[in-house]
Amino acid sequence: MTDEISAEDWLQQAVVASNEGRHAEAQEGFARALSMDPSLGEAMLGLGLSYMATRDFKDAVAPLRQAAATPDAPAIWHACLAQGLYMTGDFAGCAEAFERAAALEPLATNARLTHARARTFSTMIDGSVDEALSRYPALAGEEAEDIEVIAREAFAVLGVFGHAPAAAAVGAWRLARNPDDHIQAYLLQAVSGASVDRAPAPYVEAHFDSFADNFDHQLVDLLNYRAPERMAELVAGHADQFADILDLGCGTGLSAPALAQFGGRLTGVDLSRGMLDRAEARGGYDLLVQAEAVAFLDDHPGAFDLVFAADMVIYFGDLSGLFQAAEKALRPGGVFTLSTEAGADGWTLLSSGRFSHGDAYVAQVAGSGFELLEQERIALRHEGTAPVEGTLHLFKRRA
Ligand SMILES: C[S@@+](CC[C@H](N)C(=O)[O-])C[C@H]1O[C@@H](n2cnc3c(N)ncnc32)[C@H](O)[C@@H]1O
Secondary structure (H helix, E strand, O other), X not given: OHHHOOHHHHHHHHHHHHHOOOHHHHHXXXXXXXXXXXXXXXXXXHHHHHHHHOOOHHHHHXXXXXXXXXXOOOHHHHHHHXXXXXXXXXXXXXXXXXXXXXXXXXXXXXXXXXXXXXXXXXXXXXXXXXXXHHHHHHHHHHHOOOHHHHHHHHHHHHHHOOOHHHHHHHHHHHHHHOOOOHHHHHHHXXXXXXXXOEOOHHHHHHHHHHHHHHHHHHHHHHXXXXXXXXXXXXXXXXXXXXXXXXXXXXXXXXXXXXXXXXXXXXXXXXOOHHHHXXXXXXXXOOEEEEOOHHHHXXXXXXXXXXXXXXXXXXXXXXXXXXXXXXXXXXXXXXXXXXXXXXXXXXXXXXXXXXXXXXXXXXXXHHHHHEEEEEEEEEEEEEEOOEEEEEEEEEEEEOO
């Protein structure tokens, strides 16, 4: 019976569950132990570590902080709190927690390197990039990583955690050293909130050329990307055959298998040579063309019955030019389907360099040339542990 189980029993059961990967059970056990004995430091630590294991980093911080605040908390408890704070983007708090651990016993190599990064990133936030990077080697010691690697990671991490001014300062530092870096140039604009209405072609090309080798594994295996299949199902609900199909921003050709059911001639267009090479290797296309999407549509009036743009218009903010060009390239009655990342109305440039769109904006920008057939909410893919909400849109070109 529940009331015969002591706090210590709950703690032991929770530790076993945690070690065996039964995290929900472990969290419940640690919480019960704490409800009976709120001073049980091991239960606070266990609860925090269990949230870390399930990547619920925000929930992990409070119990880890309580554990580290208990009298005589050992160095490792401070180091656990430091790890939790790092994963939530509190770099100053992380560095301080590691420093409390180091006051009790020397940090292990990994902890020392994480401390050096956290202190470097927090100095970027509160001080300057030069100051932060000049101090990094002494903090990291013999295993110090190259300063360029640290700066690249700082830009990404500071951006992800919303430290936009610091990320922009690091981006400017990197760009000054390598002015031809198209990826950095655009991402600096994105994180600085610059007014740009689409990702520039040199960025798209460079980004996807460098991403091409890992794209399928990242998107399908790790991020659970399934938009092409679902988009094809929506299309199939309206027509089962198309004579000429355009896979716009075809990437590595993930949509080709789902498009095969429609018969017809399949053309793939993409800016990135690296992505097109993978699409060619996958097969399923009658023609693959390296071109900019809007320019290609403009150059092919009345050439297609289905234009299929999966995870592609996220590189456009203003969609008016794309819709006009799609209307021109589609035959009357032809279908245009696209996926967007869900956002506030209108369109928004995100710090990732992608754009989000409001559904009403997409319907409105399609204008009188298209009839809206369907809009469906979908979890597009994952980012970290969270699903990225999106919308699949299906339009018919009016006769
Ligand atoms: C996230 S990938 C999606 C690829 C594929 N449609 C899929 O669903 O797997 C986006 C692709 O769009 C391409 N792209 C982005 N903007 C483009 C543009 N303006 N013209 C042509 N291709 C573009 C990129 O090169 C990239 O291959």
